[in-house]
Amino acid sequence: MAKKINSWNDLKALYKELNKDLDPKSQWIAICEGTGCRVYGCLDVSKALEGELNKQNLTKVKIVHTGCHGFCERGTLMVIHPEGIFYSRVKPEDVKEIVEKTVKNHEIIDRLVYVDPKTNSKIPYAKDIPFYKFQKRVLLSRNEEINPTLITDYIAHGGYNSLAKALFEMAPDQVIKEVKDAGLRGRGGGGFLAARKWESSRKAEGDVKYIICNADEGDPGAYMDRSIIEGNPHSVLEGMIIGAYAVGSSNGYIYIRHEYPLAMHHITEAIKQAREYGFLGENVLGSDFSFDLKISRGGGAFVAGESSALIQSIEGKVAEPKAKYVHMAEHGLYSKPTVLNNVETWANVPLIIDMGSKKYSEIGTKTSTGTKIFSLVGKINNTGLVEVPMGISLRQIIFDIGGGIKNNKKFKAVQTGGPSGGVLPEKLLDLPVDFDRLTEAGSMMGSGGMIVMDEDNCMVDVAKYFIAFLQEESCGKCVPCREGLKQMLEILEKICSGKGEMSDLDTLNDLSQLLTDGSLCGLGNSAANPVLSSLQYFRDEYETHIKDKKCPAKVCKALIKYRIIEDKCTGCHLCLKNCPSHAITGQVKKLHTIHDDKCIKCGICYDVCKFDAVIKE
């Protein structure tokens, strides 16, 4: 059992003691053990490394089992300090050589070094890799240095000092003022000023007040919040405790989705340790302030991430949004004043207290301060989590950090803001990424999903995908969202199958208006964005589907045909053997033929042909 910390001096003493061990010259190895790297088998790498270091009597070399480093597509990631040598795609069988060459002799193993796809040059140090170099990692940087299951690692890097500073040096109103002056806007989607919610909640009457962390991240392909909780859970707790102090709350909840087992494990462990050390519970750090929190598990409904639905879910009811005419700051959870912010927002709070609002607000733009984490996915070279200052252009994120489009294809669009965000075309690549500019352009910041699309993506198909997702995830309470999305999807399916009419485009516009003006909650209000933005920027693609019955990106199955070109076909039989519907005939070394009546357009022949003899038309 750890000793409870009863004062700021106690904390300072503990920090001093723990920080001593962090000698900048010492040798230590960080292994990413986030969910992504676990899929690549990082735990086996860790085990092998431990074994090898023991075997070689190198017990002084510390292994730090960290959370997500962000460069997920290159996992397993390993960084060898003090030099900061960055190895990716590390396998257990590489470990012996790593210890022998790099740990013992400071030699770099070429094979494991990152190769920049743009220049083909080898980059051995993490700090020089464009993916990291152009980021501003103020929230994620600690992910690479600490073991998220050890509170001592967090404290050794200065953790919980912001809480102590707030408790012992600042009045609650001052904390709110600091967060207000920092201009912190909610990272969950709406982009409301966090301090405004805090202020109303502080002023609201109520014997009990609640603090909630929304960790019900549900956008397809987005995992910013998961990585923060997995990699640095105490930063979220510290933010929440500071928020609770500012608002005058003694109870909190973390609402986290059940599909995040590792995040759940780490936050549970973090809460336990924070209680042992006296950061949670009665008389936090020996002050008069008391606060504790519980975990509430979400069942995986997308709509439960909507604030009023989330509260219903914590209360044990079906997650169904309510009208916002009654403000949560006054009547929230169990009708008590409630402050709800998402994971990333809470994680920013200790940073603001530590840096001071002035310095913090220098990051980003005037109306969107600080950094934002995006999960950069899709047809991009460097897939992963990136943290950038607000105001950076889409082009910088996609081409400098993301390394451009895969396989030298042409960029077509980027979808920001999750399923109810919009698609932005090439001409908007220089748009600065901040809350207001993205909204103006017909998309939104959302919680930070960023999906890059190339010339092979059909924009009607993309809109159809997101509308299908939203239709499934709509709670079904209000008529516009429930019925409007269904009709919208039907029309998009009609267009993709070549049965669309030009009047359908007007109907889509009308349905968009129904959703935007008529829906009860944010899900429905923003659900038309994928359709509206694609109609705005890629209307020609809709028209080609309707008028010419063609899909320019050759995605919509009903509008394409596979054909074998005589000149290129060698009669190798590969396509014939792989065709699941026996639609291909032909004799060995003679031209093969695809029979349209049997072809199910799965594209396997196209993928397997080694001579590019199969074409899509």
Place this chain on the structure above:
Amino acid sequence: MFKVKIDGIETEAAPETTILEVANRELVEIPTLCFNDNVEPRGACRICTVEVEIWGRKRLVTACNYPIRGDIVIDTKSEKVMKLRRLILEVLLARTPKSERIQELAKKYGVSQPRFTVEKTDDKCIVCGLCVQVCRDIVGVSALSLSERGILRKPETPFDEASSTCIGCGSCVYICPTDAVTMIDKDGKRFFPRWKTEFKLVKCESCDNLFMTDAQIKYLKKVMGKDDPCLHYCPNCLALFKK
């Protein structure tokens, strides 16, 4: 009191009064479907949407549950409002083409044929949730809930099987705005086709008319904590006795 101007009529309203309350008082007609003043307004059907101007901002709000908290100008028939109502009715007409209530409203707002595939169904349910609310908040038995989500959402008994908690009171039938919930009293029994649940009807001890289900009597005895004449005699006979 706040100054209220609704469709040109100038009046006043106490804080927290809803727009619908003001409209009813001033005889301004606002259509409603999922609203019933016995239960909390859910704002689900959105048909009562009106346009308001408050604190220098114009916005669309639902009249049934929007509380007045400042001087306000309300337009219940603005161009935006009328278009929204027509669109709501168009999608509802495609969903429940046989509902007389929807047909009648659609006609009133000039919606004839929806531009969408019209469901081939006799179901008149618009998933407003009033049956669930009345069963839970007024009757107190919670025999129904809204199951599934999105387009599949529907009021149901658990597992869509005959309910053992339903008392057969019929409140869901009376409150349904589109006559989607029905009950059939026949051969001494009461049957709810939608809930797949059947009850035995009990005779009034005075006039022999069937007046209540056995489950209802049992439930009422329990909540009243005693036997009572109202559990033995029908309301008509009880009224006669009182005279």
